[in-house]
Amino acid sequence: MQIIQETPYRFRIEQEGAMRVPGIVFASRSLLPDEQGDMALMQVANVATLPGIVHASYAMPDVHWGYGFPIGGVAATDVDNNGVVSPGGVGFDISCGVRLLVSPDLDREQLQPHIRAVMDHLDQAIPRGVGTKGVWRLPTRAALERVLTGGAEYAVEVGHGVTEDLQRCEDGGVLPGADTATVSERAVERGLGQIGSLGSGNHFLEVQTVDSVYDATVATHMGLAEGTVCVMIHTGSRGLGHQICTDHVRQMEAAMTRYDIHVPDRQLACAPVHSPEGQAYLAAMAAAANYGRANRQLLTEATRRVFEAHTMTTLEVLYDVSHNLAKIETHPIDANPRTLCVHRKGATRSLPPHHPDLPADLTEVGQPVLIPGTMGTASYVLAGVPDNPAFFSTAHGAGRVQSRHQAARHTNADVLRRGLEEHGILVRGTSRRGLAEEKPEAYKDIDAVIETSHQAGLARKIARLVPLGVVKG
Amino acid sequence: MWSPSREGCIGEAVLGTVESFLDTSLARAQRIRQCRLTGDRDDDLLLAVLEEVIYLLDTAGEAPVDVELEAIPGGVDVKFAMVDASTLPQVGAVPKAVSFNELHLSHGPRG
Numbered sequence: 063m064q065i066i067q068e069t070p071y072r073f074r075i076e077q078e079g080a081m082r083v084p085g086i087v088f089a090s091r092s093l094l095p096d097e098q099g100d101m102a103l104m105q106v107a108n109v110a111t112l113p114g115i116v117h118a119s120y121a122m123p124d125v126h127w128g129y130g131f132p133i134g135g136v137a138a139t140d141v142d143n144n145g146v147v148s149p150g151g152v153g154f155d156i157s158c159g160v161r162l163l164v165s166p167d168l169d170r171e172q173l174q175p176h177i178r179a180v181m182d183h184l185d186q187a188i189p190r191g192v193g194t195k196g197v198w199r200l201p202t203r204a205a206l207e208r209v210l211t212g213g214a215e216y217a218v219e220v221g222h223g224v225t226e227d228l229q230r231c232e233d234g235g236v237l238p239g240a241d242t243a244t245v246s247e248r249a250v251e252r253g254l255g256q257i258g259s260l261g262s263g264n265h266f267l268e269v270q271t272v273d274s275v276y277d278a279t280v281a282t283h284m285g286l287a288e289g290t291v292c293v294m295i296h297t298g299s300r301g302l303g304h305q306i307c308t309d310h311v312r313q314m315e316a317a318m319t320r321y322d323i324h325v326p327d328r329q330l331a332c333a334p335v336h337s338p339e340g341q342a343y344l345a346a347m348a349a350a351a352n353y354g355r356a357n358r359q360l361l362t363e364a365t366r367r368v369f370e371a372h373t374m375t376t377l378e379v380l381y382d383v384s385h386n387l388a389k390i391e392t393h394p395i396d397a398n399p400r401t402l403c404v405h406r407k408g409a410t411r412s413l414p415p416h417h418p419d420l421p422a423d424l425t426e427v428g429q430p431v432l433i434p435g436t437m438g439t440a441s442y443v444l445a446g447v448p449d450n451p452a453f454f455s456t457a458h459g460a461g462r463v464q465s466r467h468q469a470a471r472h473t474n475a476d477v478l479r480r481g482l483e484e485h486g487i488l489v490r491g492t493s494r495r496g497l498a499e500e501k502p503e504a505y506k507d508i509d510a511v512i513e514t515s516h517q518a519g520l521a522r523k524i525a526r527l528v529p530l531g532v533v534k535g
Numbered sequence: 536m537w538s539p540s541r542e543g544c545i546g547e548a549v550l551g552t553v554e555s556f557l558d559t560s561l562a563r564a565q566r567i568r569q570c571r572l573t574g575d576r577d578d579d580l581l582l583a584v585l586e587e588v589i590y591l592l593d594t595a596g597e598a599p600v601d602v603e604l605e606a607i608p609g610g611v612d613v614k615f616a617m618v619d620a621s622t623l624p625q626v627g628a629v630p631k632a633v634s635f636n637e638l639h640l641s642h643g644p645r646g
Contacts, residue, residue: 129634154632192557192629193596193621252593263628301593304632308586329634535629 063097063107071518075103075119080326081110087121088452088518093510095125105132108326112137113334114145116395116402122409122457123514124506129154130329133408136455141335141390141401146323147343148332149314151405152388154307157237157351158265158298159384160410160432160458161358162443163365163377169289170271170530176372178488180269181531183368185490188267188361190260190535197258198222198360203250207242209257213352214359214382222363229421231382232411235355241345245302246309249346253302253353258360262535264459265297266434267361270441274526280427280445284380286525293369293377294441294527295361296434298386299354306350310343335390335403344388351387358382380443381430385410385458393453404453412446412456412521431521435508436460438482438489440528442512444521456520457512460505488531541577542604542611545584549602549615552585556627557620562600564616573610580611585633587613592629596620 064076065087073094075085085106087094095102102125109131110119116138125134130150139145165173173180189196198217200206208216214235215228228235260267272290275281286292299306314331317339318324323332333339366377388405395402413420413429420429428446435441439460446454479489516523538544553559570587574580584604591597599615 154634192592192598192623192625193619248590252590256593261629261631301589301631305590308632 063103065097065103067091071514075107075110077110081107082112082115083110083118085110085121086118086452087125088514088520089121089123089125090510090514093123093506093514100127102127102132105130105327106135108330109135109137109151111326112139112146112148112330112332113323114139114141114143116140116400120452120455122452122455122520123511123518124408124457124460128407130327130331131405131407134457135407136405136409136452138393138402138404138453139335140395141403145335145403146332147335147340147388147403148330148405149307149311149343150329150331151407152307152347153386153407154304155298155386156303156306156347157354157384158296158386159354159358159382160434161295161362161382162380162430162432163293163295163362164285164380165291165369165375165377166285167375168291168373170291171289173269173291173373173530177269177530180368180372181488181490181533183372184267184269184365184531184533187364187368188260188533189258190265190533191262194256194259194261194535196256196357196360197364200254200257206250206253209356210242210245210349210352211240212236214355217356217359223359227359227362227379230379231355232384235359235382237348237351237355239345240348240352242349244342244346245306245349249302249305249309252305253300256300256302257353257357258364259300259357260297260361260533260535261300264436265535267296267365267533268294268434268441268529269531270294270527270529272525273440273528276523276525277445281525283427284430284443284524285378286443292527293365294432294434295358295365297354297357297361299350300357302353303350306346310339310346314339314343347388351384354384355382381432383410383429383432391453402453404455406455408458409455410458412444412450412454414446414448414450414454417446430524431456433457433508433512434459436505438485438487438529438532439508440526442508442523442527443525444512444515445524447519447522450520452520456515460508460511482532487529489534490532491534541580542606545581545611546602546604548581549584549588549599552588552630553598553600556625556629557598558624558626559600562618562623564600564618566597566617568597568615568617569613571607571610571612582633584611584613588615589630589632591615591617592620598623
């Protein structure tokens with residue numbers, strides 16, 4: 063593999079062999095994955111072999127090894143030119159994403175007398191971990207189907223939130239095109255009991271405060287100032303999404319030979335977007351995306367209740383955006399508009415100012431891009447920019463440098479928790495090993511990832527948030 | 536090498552997976568669940584069994600603390616000895632899916 067540095071924040075993997083386009087990695091020299099040790103760059107090159115891929119196989123600053131596609135991978139295929147869709151380019155946790163809630167009334171000082179009570183109450187109110195039952199338990203398949211087609215919009219319709227919440231969600235809170243006939247019984251069974259739950263691993267609900275503001279005008283427009291209290295929710299489509307990915311990868315593997323598609327890695331199973339398998343996957347993916355949006359809507363409601371009980375204040379949605387999704391979008395290719403299937407896996411959509419998909423009251427400033435940090439470190443709000451070089455995409459988080467096993471091996475969870483509390487961060491977790499696996503040292507430096515995103519022209523920094531309390535599975 | 540037989544290897548993989556997120560040291564089985572699973576290759580069979588474990592965890596809230604597998608043409612018959620997972624200490628992140636990366640089941644030089 064030949065890797066050429068083009069700028070301090072951009073590297074090119076030369077097109078060779080079966081690659082149809084080059085690889086482009088947005089990273090500083092220190093963030094660039096080690097070619098030998100971390101297979102992420104090999105995965106970027108493998109993605110470049112997919113039928114119909116255009117421009118390049120992109121990697122975001124937090125890129126690391128994943129299932130087929132690297133996590134932090136972006137690839138677009140031309141749907142009218144045999145372009146494929148690949149579930150590995152979305153991820154198991156379909157529409158995993160982030161929602162940021164902002165307090166219009168509270169700053170850090172005002173929350174301080176209540177923070178312990180708020181965290182203890184959130185510990186009780188936010189389902190997570192083994193045997194999780196969500197806050198919204200649906201009795202039948204028919205009830206779940208309304209969520210799969212209606213997403214957060216349906217949840218608000220039946221009383222779980224307000225219309226204003228939807229205006230600040232990607233796609234208005236519901237991705238069109240869901241078809242529940244493409245969702246297996248197994249996926250339904252796994253989904254019935256989990257809406258309004260956090261899951262485990264790197265999912266979390268954090269009470270945060272704004273620590274730094276980089277663009278005061280845009281930050282004010284978003285309701286952010288130094289000291290503003292926020293709540294960040296990071297979760298996705300839970301067992302249902304994972305099952306849908308599993309089911310459809312299997313179907314695609316069986317179908318690939320019919321389309322004469324050969325991939326260097328079994329986990330890059332794919333099918334043409336226009337094929338029955340491709341359409342079935344996109345319809346099931348939309349269903350899972352809607353589940354994920356409803357999930358974050360129910361967790362919003364549960365969080366609001368806790369804040370209202372202890373502080374007599376509410377929380378407003380700044381934005382809700384996915385970082386594991388494939389979307390059909392129009393982009394110029396050789397100056398002509400083409401319909402593309404844009405895969406963003408561990409990568410966040412990042413729309414520029416005046417993009418037609420933005421809510422009216424955010425059109426001047428661009429899409430809020432929400433990037434969670436690792437436990438105990440910072441998270442960021444950025445804004446989309448006009449000349450984004452990767453189909454309006456940017457990073458989604460900090461990216462692992464240690465596996466869960468490595469991270470857990472030499473870490474005492476109690477020491478970790480005490481260390482965080484000494485820094486004023488209250489932690490409510492379910493398992494000690496789970497906490498250890500999430501220690502900040504197991505991840506890349508979030509500040510470096512964000513700085514690279516900013517310098518590479520992927521998005522621009524608006525505000526930095528730091529945790530006051532963490533709820534983890 | 537985990538076991539001299541394919542069924543033994545799969546059994547060890549199941550118990551190892553459960554031990555990665557639950558402390559089963561004091562667990563006592565409460566019920567038995569049985570199923571028949573098929574797979575074209577040994578790797579696919581391993582995948583099918585692990586996926587069954589994840590499915591039962593999500594839908595029944597149970598995890599296996601012991602497992603018996605018997606080979607049949609094209610697959611295995613599986614008997615899981617299950618406990619209510621919420622009664623055991625959680626010690627790690629709960630798995631949600633199984634992927635193929637470096638997952639393989641094969642004969643070593645001694646079995």
